[in-house]
Amino acid sequence: MNQPTTKSWQEVLAAFKKIWGYEDFRPPQGEIVSSLLAQKDALIIMPTGGGKSICFQLPALLQTGLTLVVSPLVALMENQVQELLQSHQKAALLHSELSSFQRRTTLQALERQQLRLLYLSPETLLSPPVWEKLCQPELQINGLILDEAHCLVQWGDTFRPAYRRLGAVRPALLKSKPPGTKISIAAFTATADPSAQKIIQTVLQLQQPEIFRLNPYRPNLHPSVRIAWTPRGRKQQLLKFIQNRPQQSGLVYVRTRRDSEDLAQWLAEMGYATASYHAGLGATERREVEASWLSGKILFVVCTCAFGMGINKSNVRWVAHFHAPHLLSEYVQEIGRAGRDGKPAEALTLVSEPTGWLDSGDKQRQEFFQEQMRSQQQIAQQLVKKLPKQGEVNTVTRQFPEGATALALLHSSGQLNWLDPFHYSIAQKAGNQPATQLNAAKQMHQYLTTKQCRWQFLLNAFGFDKEAANLRCGHCDNCRQ
Structure with a gap:
């Protein structure tokens, strides 16, 4: 059974200084670190360049056991892991471009509990050899971090359907661990408007998450x-x-x-x-x-x-x-x-x-994007008639090339539940069509044509209405005119 780490704040700051060389945190880094050390669920929205990765790397390195970091891009994982390895931290990554020798080495380190941080994509996390290792009862897992969590919203319905199955990961892992085990989930992103925040919380099944939101305004x-x-x-x-x-x-x-x-x-x-x-x-x-x-x-x-x-x-x-x-x-x-x-x-x-x-050109690109969204919706609705009401994702994708996308779209419209990360059950009723991407595309068009202060528009769009009230940044093209 894994208990939340009880480290004095002096020890936390000492580790922070030793690994990264900084004297103290920038707000709200300290509060986020505390929250993750207490193994609470969290949703963190901080502008790019705001020092997000430190907020989950430090708690992971201070705990015994493993923290999984689900990350969308190989380049992103490699950059973070390289920096950690340079300061001699127990971190590794798994992705499809690794040689079989590198994969084997990492999986062995995982089995021997030699890692504190393991970076992987949603697809790798749910691949049989990795999933099997993670489910071993003796492997202590403290937390699941979703880095760049907006990808779940942007890509989860169509381009990377595995994102939609992440909410079933924690309950499935807990079944294989000793009673009383806790696994927390934290989602980090620089951009999530109120509807995206809701999708992230719902899909990941966050439990009373602490929410940290920094507004994206950058005066420079x-x-x-x-x-x-x-x-x-x-x-x-x-x-x-x-x-x-x-x-x-x-x-x-x-x-x-x-x-x-x-x-x-x-x-x-x-x-x-x-x-x-x-x-x-x-x-x-x-x-x-x-x-x-x-x-x-x-x-x-x-x-x-x-x-x-x-x-x-x-x-x-x-x-x-x-x-x-x-x-x-x-x-x-x-x-x-x-x-x-x-x-x-x-x-x-x-x-x-x-x-x-x-x-x-612009018009055609926009129409192509909207047409793509609509046709994927139609394929999903046609496929729902052919799919077994309960089934297994790999069987479906072998039978239907668009199967994984269709399942993700059905989940997104409330027509499907994941029983675990691999098995689904379809509800009878047709759900409401998720209009998120199309609405978001409309919003982009409004931004490009607005006459108001551009930063004011952005703050409103991301739910920072209080900060947006009466804002004229004075340095966007509309303000300068």
Whole structure:
């Protein structure tokens, strides 16, 4: 049976100083650490660059037993684990790109209880060899951390359906552990509006969570939106923006892999040392691009949303969205990579003119996104007629290629319960269609076209109405006009 760790605050601060070299916490880091050491459930919303990872790494390292960190991207896990290993901490990671030797070594360390932190993706957590090890009664598990928890909301219905099964993990693990065992769950993210917070709490089945919310406002970050009248004009505007910022580090965000490669090539022809980055690249190529950018060998990367989560570079002076993201939460995540050193930074977004006559690109991207959401919903509703009322997820996915997505969508509309992380039961009634993504896309469009202070709009959108009242930041394009 695992009892909450009773460490004096002196010991906690001493460990904090020894591992990270800081004298004291920034609020609310200390309260979050206390809460996790007391093994309480928690939901933490802190801006990018606010020191979130320390809040769960420190409690994990101070306890005997294991803390699982569920993380969406390999790059994110590797960066955090590398830093921990450099300071000689007992951390490891498991993901699909590891060699079988590396996997075996980590699984052995897990079995011998030599780890304090294990990073893995939702898919790896629920893979049979890993799940089997985690369910061994003698393996002490203290907590489950969901890092970048907005991914559960953004991707859980369609792109990464395993996220929707995470709520069944704790009850299933507790069944295999000695009576009286406690496993706490904490979800960390930089962006979650009130509806996303509710989804995270419901899906993870958080029990009376302590909620820590820091507002995302950054006075040094200057957002602006500019109209690009033609595809050629869009490129010229971006080029001019980069030319006006010589020797400054930045990021250019695009929607697709192909856009990333085409634009990087064009900018290279214009004489810039840059690179394309997207999820289709191999692990080695991705690391090389990250390292070149972090070291300043290349000043900017042309990337999709696959780049940046958990990558820490404090002196990024600008982020340009060559294409606007579909969701406001993605946008806030991405602009939050600029100006982490507190010095002024620019966030530019280029959009087509509203009619879409001269450049229909933005309109087409938006329509394609909405069409995709609708068709996945329809597939799920058709599939529900063919699926057994109770079943096992792997059997369903072998039989129906869209099976995993359909189950996630049914769970999201309240038509399905997970009996454990692998078995489901479908309720008779048709649920309400989850409109989260489509509503969020509408909100993004409102942001791009608003005439009000952009920071005021963002604070309202993320539920910080009190802070938003009467705010005029004075440094976004709308305030400056």
